[in-house]
Amino acid sequence: MHNPGSVTPERFPAQEYFADGAQFIAGRLTKGTSGRTHAVVDPATGEDVYTYELAGTADVDAAVAAARAAFPGWSGATPGERSDALHRFAAVLAERADDFARAESLQCGKPLKLTREFDIPGTIDNTAFFAGAARHLQGQSAGEYSGDHTSYVRREPIGVVGSIAPWNYPLQMAAWKILPAIAAGNTIVLKPAELTPLTSLMFAQAATEAGIPDGVINIITGTGKEAGEHLVGHPDVAMTSFTGSTAVGKRVAEIATATVKRIHLELGGKAPFVVFDDADLEAAVNGAVAGSLINTGQDCTAATRAYVQRPLYEAFVQKTAALMASVRVGDPFAPGTDLGPLISHVQRDRVAGFVDRARAYARVVTGGEAPQGDLKNGAYYRPTLVADAAQDSEIVQSELFGPVLVVLPFDTDDEGIALANDTPYGLAASAWSRDVYRANRATREIKAGCVWINDHIPIISEMPHGGYKASGFGKDMSAYSFEEYTQIKHVMFDNTAVARKDWHRTIFGDRQQN
Numbered sequence: 001m002h003n004p005g006s007v008t009p010e011r012f013p014a015q016e017y018f019a020d021g022a023q024f025i026a027g028r029l030t031k032g033t034s035g036r037t038h039a040v041v042d043p044a045t046g047e048d049v050y051t052y053e054l055a056g057t058a059d060v061d062a063a064v065a066a067a068r069a070a071f072p073g074w075s076g077a078t079p080g081e082r083s084d085a086l087h088r089f090a091a092v093l094a095e096r097a098d099d100f101a102r103a104e105s106l107q108c109g110k111p112l113k114l115t116r117e118f119d120i121p122g123t124i125d126n127t128a129f130f131a132g133a134a135r136h137l138q139g140q141s142a143g144e145y146s147g148d149h150t151s152y153v154r155r156e157p158i159g160v161v162g163s164i165a166p167w168n169y170p171l172q173m174a175a176w177k178i179l180p181a182i183a184a185g186n187t188i189v190l191k192p193a194e195l196t197p198l199t200s201l202m203f204a205q206a207a208t209e210a211g212i213p214d215g216v217i218n219i220i221t222g223t224g225k226e227a228g229e230h231l232v233g234h235p236d237v238a239m240t241s242f243t244g245s246t247a248v249g250k251r252v253a254e255i256a257t258a259t260v261k262r263i264h265l266e267l268g269g270k271a272p273f274v275v276f277d278d279a280d281l282e283a284a285v286n287g288a289v290a291g292s293l294i295n296t297g298q299d300c301t302a303a304t305r306a307y308v309q310r311p312l313y314e315a316f317v318q319k320t321a322a323l324m325a326s327v328r329v330g331d332p333f334a335p336g337t338d339l340g341p342l343i344s345h346v347q348r349d350r351v352a353g354f355v356d357r358a359r360a361y362a363r364v365v366t367g368g369e370a371p372q373g374d375l376k377n378g379a380y381y382r383p384t385l386v387a388d389a390a391q392d393s394e395i396v397q398s399e400l401f402g403p404v405l406v407v408l409p410f411d412t413d414d415e416g417i418a419l420a421n422d423t424p425y426g427l428a429a430s431a432w433s434r435d436v437y438r439a440n441r442a443t444r445e446i447k448a449g450c451v452w453i454n455d456h457i458p459i460i461s462e463m464p465h466g467g468y469k470a471s472g473f474g475k476d477m478s479a480y481s482f483e484e485y486t487q488i489k490h491v492m493f494d495n496t497a498v499a500r501k502d503w504h505r506t507i508f509g510d511r512q513q514n
């Protein structure tokens with residue numbers, strides 16, 4: 001195996017690093033056995049950077065068997081032992097931070113400043129959080145609730161977790177799935193998206209290096225249809241956790257339901273960004289540009305629909321368009337780049353299609369095109385602002401997953417909040433106001449798993465992330481994620497030592513005379 005500490009070239013040398021294959025089963029890399037290969041493409045150049053053998057169903061079976069074999073030992077470790085292993089894991093990640101940043105930037109096209117300052121530190125912090133949280137699994141206190149018994153609750157791991165992750169934040173999504181699961185004593189098989197396997201594999205390797213036993217974390221890299229569906233339906237997998245689109249989430253739920261698995265679904269989003277007329281306009285404009293363009297807009301919580309109260313509307317449109325036009329689109333590895341390409345040419349063309357169709361019913365204020373020149377081979381698209389679309393138009397209602405913000409006016413506060421709630425999604429939202437009552441009302445009435453006030457995007461390890469409505473259910477990060485990855489057992493001890501209990505009379509005989 002390549003020594004991860006020795007990587008120096010500017011673009012991450014994926015082919016050399018993962019020459020042994022893209023399946024990580026029982027602590028080592030192997031090649032997939034599906035008989036088909038897949039190429040990871042650098043979206044900034046369109047060039048293949050790593051061709052690997054996809055996992056087949058036999059590889060999924062082997063990974064599940066490894067996770068099953070590791071379960072008794074790992075679930076039987078003390079919380080302190082698991083915590084120590086996770087602390088060592090965080091330290092190994094910190095040592096490898098630069099390799100992780102380069103690999104993530106290579107496979108996703110994210111600017112290095114984003115991976116170095118957001119994706120990687122966030123993942124290290126998450127690992128450190130779960131190292132601590134492993135020792136603080138909370139439960140109800142023991143008590144004599146019936147009078148005659150002592151009841152208490154055990155919080156137990158579930159078994160082998162099968163997880164599926166998307167391509168937009170491959171490392172963070174792997175971390176959000178793996179860390180709470182293993183902190184609680186489960187073992188796991190994770191399938192990253194075919195486009196972006198590199199950092200999930202590196203994450204599992206780092207765990208092994210930190211002393212987390214073989215088989216606790218397994219990565220299988222295959223297609224959703226073949227490897228993904230086999231994992232979700234596998235009889236030895238006790239729980240499915242999925243992050244991805246709502247359409248695929250429905251399919252995953254169907255398969256998991258047929259085998260009575262616990263399900264955790266983090267699905268799509270279409271976050272509203274509501275600007276009331278007393279807001280700090282400059283703060284709102286900066287927030288809208290950062291909040292809509294983060295990760296080239298391929299963020300499930302990204303600001304996608306700005307609703308601006310009429311007195312601020314035209315100024316907001318003009319200032320936001322000007323700031324968007326100043327954002328530097330370029331190679332993810334070049335200094336000074338603000339915005340990289342989308343994940344693929346397919347995704348870029350999909351986003352361009354939405355904007356092109358919107359020209360018939362809305363105003364494209366800035367962007368709306370792919371840059372040419374040096375960037376013509378990459379999957380780039382300019383930051384785009386679309387104004388005056390109707391609320392029921394596809395660009396307002398559908399998840400695009402690209403660097404596109406739509407902006408619409410509203411008149412009354414009631415209307416602004418109603419429009420914010422008027423899509424099937426409910427993952428995240430923000431409201432912008434200097435009036436505490438208005439802001440507080442927005443936090444109560446917007447139906448979303450997270451509502452920011454006067455900001456949009458920040459996340460923290462201590463707080464939960466997860467959706468309402470068609471954005472799914474279940475929480476990632478925070479102590480709340482243990483609700484997903486543990487099961488609750490009620491233990492009830494009789495305290496009377498009486499052979500014939502009083503309640504038995506409801507089944508046989510009459511009340512006993514004492």
Ligand code: NAD
Pocket residue numbers: 164165166167168169173191192193194222223224225228229232243244245246248249251252266267268269299300399401427466467471472
């Ligand atoms: P996707 O749904 O196409 O794919 C997600 C994963 O599911 C991939 O690993 C894919 O291989 C797998 N998959 C595809 N078909 C499958 C099937 N039939 N059975 C099992 N697995 C299957 O999503 P994507 O395009 O990779 O990612 C973008 C989507 O993810 C967006 O909708 C975005 O909003 C969502 N997302 C949500 C969150 C959240 O926390 N709610 C976070 C990140 C991304």
